Amino acid sequence: MTPLLATEHLTMRFGGVVAVDDVSFTVNAGELRCLIGPNGAGKSTLFKCLTGQLRPSAGRILWRGRDITGWDSFAIARLGIGIKTQVPSLFDGLSVLESVRLALRRETRERARIQAMATLDRLGIADLALRQVALLAHGQRQLVEFAMVVAPEPEIIILDEPTAGMSAEETARAARLIRELNAQHAIIVVEHDMKFIRAIAKTVTVLHQGRVLIEDDVERVLADRRVHDVYLGKAVAPQQQVTV
Amino acid sequence: MRSAFEIIAAIIVALAAMFMLPRILELFALINATVYVSMAVLALSLALVWGFGGILCFGQAAFFGLGGYAYAVAAINFADTTLAVPVALAVPALVAAALGYVMFFGRISDVYMGAITLTLTLILFNFVNSTAGDQWRIGAAPLGGFNGIPATPPLNFPGDPGNPLPPETIFLVAVFALLLCYILAKLTLRSRFGRICVAIRENERRAELLGYDVRFYKLGIFTLGAAMAGLAGMLFANCVFVSPTMFSLFYSGQIIIWVMVGGLGTLIGPVIGAILLNLLTTWAGTLPDINPSLILGVVLVLAVLMVPKGVLPSLTGGLGRLRPGSGAR
């Protein structure tokens, strides 16, 4: 079976710094994959490469076997890839409902409204529909962005640190939400919060210094000695990827 | 519903102006009023491009001047103004499309966009100024350099070149054009295209991540605004005549000021701002020893420092822009 999304030897250099170094991984339809790693592991850079915000220096990104390396963000989004950024990226001047309607690009006006309301309902924020986005609390803003990402029923959703700035309760709710969404969408979660990973993950890819350190079932990854060392900041092999 | 109400209100005001002003104003004042209306169309064009498209265009005067010159040159060559009007819209729109293609598809940032549009205006200004002499003519129309084209023909009845419109009728045409542009702008903002433009202004990255090709929408609204500015130039050419000052920094600055003072992100504000500030500068022009440029400059500095949201919205307490969706409705 062709994987849904795959990278082949993906590399991103900034000047002399190699932020993502020869990363190859695949995600299949329906899968829930966590990409984890300590700060500076290259998670965000990888996210930006996948979502078209950065053009990788080398390697390929494949969507159902088709090369989409270097495509613009909008073209990648049109393939059916939902993207949620770390800091909620929203339309502050619009209402919640209007924002979600905009996400339903292909629908007619009336159908977009109905689907948008259905999505808001599903996320439990239907009561916020007419509120202005700028006036919402942080957790609510996160949910609005979730609604915008989920509404068009993307085949895969890529989430960058979805729990950043959330309270414990909101985090638990997000974890439930992600597991629910996974019933219908493949999901990639970029995250560094281990507890959250434990709550949602099946397969985990650990990045360290731009490279894939280990990729395995969540329990085995969390039990792995090297992963602990990485998170505690010890030097591990494979190492020394920062060349200046 | 709100915008339907606003459109009806605009129609009533326009009809009242069309009915009343020709009866109470002297001919000279009426021609001046026509100039103000053309300025209002120009203000509306930038209100759309900057206020809703979020495009920092410092060169709206370039499209204004291009529209005026295109009209004058076409009207002289065709010896009939019927086709000169679409030419006045098309030339600035085409230039804007070409320039916009370079800017938006090159993903040039706001500030650079301001720089490039401003530079275009200045260079057109210098260029048109340098077209004195007989070798500078397009068909039958001499460009006239510094003096412009004093022989700019006024509009005639469509298809009837021997029958030019009197200034009273040109005033009516101008008000009608302003009304039409206002309604067009309102409907554009209500449409899918307009809502997406507003969304892009709010958050370009997000719009893109939702699958919208931002460049395409920016190009669209930029081109529409340029065509509208061209229409304003055509109307202006009908009351005065075309000259290089249409491209001057003074004009491009003025347009920005109208929109700033009238309120960024509203349509009616800049229209009112244009008319009020024109009244102000005309009045200042009658004072001895006061240079209108000085007044405009001070107004702009104060507007930026004190009331960045726009003077008119602040006066009316209108936080309309902050209400959800008011931008898109």
Place this chain on the structure above:
Amino acid sequence: MDIFLAVGFQVLSGIATLFITSLGLAIIFGMMRVINLAHGEFLMLGAYAAILSARAGLNIWLAMLVVAPLVVGVIGLIVERLIIRRLYGRMIDTMLATWGLSLALIGAVTMIFGNTVAGFSAPLGSFAIGGFTASAYALFLIFAAIFMLFGVWIVLRFTSAGLIARGTMQNAEMAAALGVAPERVYAVTFAAGSALSGLAGALIAPFSGVVPTMGTSYIAKAFITVITGGAAMLAGTFSASFLLGAVSTFGTFATTPVFGEVMMLAVAIVLLRLLPQGITGRFFRRAL
């Protein structure tokens, strides 16, 4: 042979003029991320300062090289205090406010001195390049440009004031933590940039004539030069002046001065399409 020398000399003096008239804008933009749209009017004020003090009997060199930068530097200090300081970090608002300032200065100077061209003839005479004569003042301008380039570089690179300025521009909070008052650094930087604009205005006055609106014919060129140059203000302004000045002077020779400008704009737009970060976004990145 002579004609090549003569043309080469013209090109060099075109480049020098462009560099001189862009430097003040470049410093203020490069160090403070402020685009001063009143830059053209600062040139104009410099020219007026020079011509008025020369008419009052001051030595012409003193008027151009000392009075003009001093007067405009002080004006810059006042402008920074009244306008720029309130708008730091709001780049577009700063552009709008300085545009307003530009209109106001044109209006004010027109009211005071009238909309007439004043001028003084170029001091120094002319010299011969083979069969051609060239203005000795143009030669002086070329040397002035070189002197300004190295002067600014030396100040930034080797003096402690330059070090403080560079540090603050890199990281204002860190510099503040080290006991530097960023506001003072900004004020001095803006004043220094303004002074350079004033000097530039005085230097070009013999060629350009002095009118209230003279700034408008320089601001566009200075603007695109600085933007084409990119982040490194000295290396960028120098390389962009070199390229665009050469294009514009050759264009002027081939056709008319206006087409020289059009070609310059066209080249600048193409360059920005190819190098969106300006020349120094790609090359000489470590330079000042």
